[in-house]
Amino acid sequence: MKKFFLIGSTLALLLTACKKDDETNMNASAQDQSFVTSAYMSNSAEVRLGQLAVSKSLNAGVKTFAQLMVSEHGQAQTELSSIANSINVTVKDSVDAQHQLLLARLDTLHGLSFDTAYINSQVRDHQSAVTLFQSEMSTGTNQAVKDYASKYLPHIQMHFNMADSLRATF
Numbered sequence: 484m485k486k487f488f489l490i491g492s493t494l495a496l497l498l499t500a501c502k503k504d505d506e507t508n509m510n511a512s513a514q515d516q517s518f519v520t521s522a523y524m525s526n527s528a529e530v531r532l533g534q535l536a537v538s539k540s541l542n543a544g545v546k547t548f549a550q551l552m553v554s555e556h557g558q559a560q561t562e563l564s565s566i567a568n569s570i571n572v573t574v575k576d577s578v579d580a581q582h583q584l585l586l587a588r589l590d591t592l593h594g595l596s597f598d599t600a601y602i603n604s605q606v607r608d609h610q611s612a613v614t615l616f617q618s619e620m621s622t623g624t625n626q627a628v629k630d631y632a633s634k635y636l637p638h639i640q641m642h643f644n645m646a647d648s649l650r651a652t653f
Contacts, residue, residue, distance in 0.1 A: 511570040511625040518619040518628060519567050523574040525612055526563065528582040529556035535589055536601050544649055545598045552605070552642065559635050566627050595653065602650045609643035 511519075529552045536549030567574045578586070585604055592600055616639060619632040 511572065511628060512623065514619065515570065515623045515625040515628045516572050518615065518623060518632065519563065519570070519572045520574060521615055522612075522619075522632075523560065523563055523567065524577065524579055524582075525608065525615070526556045526560040527576055528578040528585075529553075529608065530560065531578060531586060532582070532589070532601065532604065535586060536597075539589070539593070539597055540601070541594060542598045544652065545602065548605070548645055548649060549601070551645075555638055555642070559638070563631060566631055569627065570625060599650075599653050602646055602653070605646035606643065606650055609639055609646055612639045613643060 533549040533552035533556070537546055537553065540546050540549060564574065589597060589600055589604075613636065616632045616636040620629055620636065623629045623632065
């Protein structure tokens, strides 16, 4: 009987520990959830815009920048997808209406007009992303989400600086 009690107590203790780990992972504030959704859509937009720029731009610097956007935002997207799953946030691989319009507009442009519009959009998008990531780092509550923001903020700042430097060449 004592053996049964000991085994039962041990199992109950293990189940409680596992449940606490699950609750910690899922403990995401509205701020965290909003950040994950926004960052996911932002990554999707950067990948799609980058793919378009790789295929349409005639400028070597723009093509190199665009390929970097596809690569780095694609990698960031994969990591964010895992975090979203761990905190039960459903994300869609889509872009917002503003970026859908931008993609449609860019698809009609060629040459310098395309490069200028694309790079200007990248400067604006990365400025917004810097603000979004800084906000998550200061007001978010879920450590995994905050760590993600902290890890990728330097990349986003670098992307902003690169886009701004490219913009100065036009």
